[in-house]
Amino acid sequence: MTEQSVPDKGSAPLPTGVAFDPAVASKLLTRFGHGGWLGMRYHAHGDGWVELALPWREDLVGIAGNGPGSGILASGPIISLMDNATSMAVWTMRGPFQPQVTVDLRVDYMRAAMPGKTLIGRGECYKLTRTIAFVRGVAHDGDIGDPVAHVAGTFMVLDGPAG
C-alpha cells in the first residue's frame, strides 16, 4: 500500500473534495517528487482516461554505454509513468479528488522502448466502487497499436467507506 503522486494537504494545494482537472494537476504533480525527477508531462485526458508523456533521457536507461541493449529506458520509469497515469485516470472518474494508494500493479513488457523516443502512458479506469478503482493501461512510443507495455492494477481510497 503506497503513495500516490498527488500531493494532498501540505506541500501542494490539491485538497480532498476539489474537482480534479488532470491538465492543471499535472503541472503540480510532474514538477515535484518522483514524477518531477523523471520529467513526466501531461499529454491528454478524457472521461476515465489520462495520458502522460515521459521524454527519453540518458540517465533513465537500464544499460549504459553503446553495447547491446544500451540506451533502452529502464523498466522502473515505465512503471512509475503507468502508476501515475492510471491513478490520475481514477480521479477523472471520481470527480472530487480523494487521496488513494496503489494496492497492486502488474506490468507486461511487450518490447523494449525505442532509445530516444518519448514514451506515452495511457491509463484508464474501467470500474469504480466506493473504495476500489480497477485500472488498466498501455505504454507506447508513438503507435498505440505497437505497445511497449500493458498494465493492470487497483487503487484504494484512503479513509474511504468500507465495501
Added chain:
Amino acid sequence: MTAEEQLKVAKAAPLPPYAQGLGIEIDHIEHGMPVLGVEFSDRIQGRPDFLHGGALSGLMEMAAIAALQTELARRGDAVRLKPINVAVEFMRGGTKQRTFAVGRVTRAGRRLACVSAEAWQDNRDKPIATALMNILLSPVTAPTE
C-alpha cells in the same frame, strides 16, 4: 566467498544509470544475494512524505535482476535478461527512511527465470512491498563479423 568478499565484487560493477540517479546502492549481502538500499529523497517521493510506488517497484525489479545475475554468474551462464512481466503488491506505505530490497531466485531454467523480491524499511520482518518477475533468458551470441 565470504559475504564481505562478495560485497566487494558486487560493488565493483556499476549499477544502471537509472538506479544511480535514484541513489540506489548495494548495501550488504544476505544469504549470498545483494541487498539494495536507497535513502529517502524528493526523487523517490510520491504523495508528501511517502515513497512513490513506481520508484519502489523499480528498486525491487533491480534487486530481482541483481539476484538472478548473481545466480547465473555462479553457474557461469552468459545470457541476456529480458523482463517479461512484474506483479507488485504494496502492503505498507513507505515512509521517510532508508528502504532495502533483495531478490530471491525461485527458479532459473534454461529459457525462463522466476524471481521474487521484497522491500522493507526499519523492520526486516515487515515487508512494505513484494514483487514477482518472469524473465526470459536469451543466450549471448558472439558478434557476427
